[in-house]
Amino acid sequence: MKNIKKYIIISILLCLMSIFALNFNSKATVYAEDWEEYKGEVHHLFTHCLLAFPEIAFDENNKMRKHFANDCITKDEFVQILDALYENNYALIDINKTFTLDKNGNAIKKSIWVPKGKKPLIFSFDDVVYDQKKMSLGMVDKIILDKNGNLATSTTIKGNENISDSNEFIPILENFIKKHPDFSIAGAKGLICLTGYDGILGYRTGEKNNTSRYSEIEKVKPIIKKLKQNGWSFACHSFGHYHMKKISDKAFSEELRQWNEQVVPLIGKTQIYVYPYGEWEIFNGNNLCNKHKMLKDNGFKLFCGVGMKQFYSYLPYSADAEEKVLFMDRTCVDGYTLTNQRNKLLPYFDSHKVADKKYRKIDV
Numbered sequence: 247m248k249n250i251k252k253y254i255i256i257s258i259l260l261c262l263m264s265i266f267a268l269n270f271n272s273k274a275t276v277y278a279e280d281w282e283e284y285k286g287e288v289h290h291l292f293t294h295c296l297l298a299f300p301e302i303a304f305d306e307n308n309k310m311r312k313h314f315a316n317d318c319i320t321k322d323e324f325v326q327i328l329d330a331l332y333e334n335n336y337a338l339i340d341i342n343k344t345f346t347l348d349k350n351g352n353a354i355k356k357s358i359w360v361p362k363g364k365k366p367l368i369f370s371f372d373d374v375v376y377d378q379k380k381m382s383l384g385m386v387d388k389i390i391l392d393k394n395g396n397l398a399t400s401t402t403i404k405g406n407e408n409i410s411d412s413n414e415f416i417p418i419l420e421n422f423i424k425k426h427p428d429f430s431i432a433g434a435k436g437l438i439c440l441t442g443y444d445g446i447l448g449y450r451t452g453e454k455n456n457t458s459r460y461s462e463i464e465k466v467k468p469i470i471k472k473l474k475q476n477g478w479s480f481a482c483h484s485f486g487h488y489h490m491k492k493i494s495d496k497a498f499s500e501e502l503r504q505w506n507e508q509v510v511p512l513i514g515k516t517q518i519y520v521y522p523y524g525e526w527e528i529f530n531g532n533n534l535c536n537k538h539k540m541l542k543d544n545g546f547k548l549f550c551g552v553g554m555k556q557f558y559s560y561l562p563y564s565a566d567a568e569e570k571v572l573f574m575d576r577t578c579v580d581g582y583t584l585t586n587q588r589n590k591l592l593p594y595f596d597s598h599k600v601a602d603k604k605y606r607k608i609d610v
Contacts, residue, residue, distance in 0.1 A: 298413035303384025330595030376448035388448020524552025
């Protein structure tokens with residue numbers, strides 16, 4: 247009897263394993279058939295932290311009002327942009343999956359595979375600091391984990407804490423992809439471009455915050471862990487958000503030291519360098535300039551600027567250059583481009599439709 251029972255159990259297990267293997271192979275076949283090598287341009291949009299409270303941000307007494315109006319978009323504008331991108335068959339891809347390294351350690355473009363009909367899109371977000379000078383002026387205070395362990399925001403308004411999952415790009419994008427999982431290729435989310443002069447993600451983790459620094463570091467660690475687990479990537483956007491054309495080599499070296507000592511221990515190494523203000527300086531004639539050599543020595547491989555035309559290729563054009571550098575431009579999405587660059591944004595969305603008419607003056 248025992249042998250019969252044993253035989254039955256083994257037979258059932260073998261049957262289940264066969265069914266599982268059949269299903270697995272079937273899914274693998276469908277997976278292969280539904281993906282294709284992408285031959286088009288790699289699109290890259292970027293914006294800044296959102297105006298979570300536009301009624302505060304656009305108030306005529308707000309000292310940051312003009313800056314916010316030009317450089318930022320509202321939470322509602324961002325939601326409408328995501329809807330339009332999805333309708334136009336864009337899907338987010340991890341920027342790190344768009345390049346590899348050659349035998350010399352230099353970045354080179356690689357083949358990209360996407361679900362059929364999808365166009366890969368990188369969406370990056372600059373200045374994710376939530377620095378103290380902007381607090382209470384229309385943005386959130388910090389990124390947190392809510393009581394359920396999900397990414398959310400915290401903002402103190404008139405002494406009361408406001409926790410939300412619908413007023414900043416991180417939780418908004420998280421929720422959008424839960425609703426539309428095919429908007430993310432292989433789990434990719436956005437690229438968070440950090441500085442470090444006043445901490446990161448709303449936490450005062452810098453050396454100048456001596457009294458609270460170590461407690462803030464402990465608070466931000468689970469946020470970073472969750473972001474990475476959920477498919478977010480990080481880029482260096484400098485430490486102090488300087489002007490590349492104005493900073494000296496000596497000061498630039500100090501910038502990199504501060505980045506490596508105050509930010510890298512929190513987020514880990516990144517190969518992506520995003521130039522502040524889109525101001526890049528790579529060559530001195532046909533040779534690499536000192537600043538770029540420093541960036542290269544610190545492990546940066548792919549360099550991003552700002553431009554309204556797609557460019558993902560190698561610089562310089564000169565055949566006599568000692569070395570080629572992989573460079574990617576990013577299309578800016580902000581208040582200025584929403585109101586003044588409609589035609590250039592049309593491949594992605596109609597800016598005049600997504601712009602908040604309550605706060606933007608647009609001639610339709």
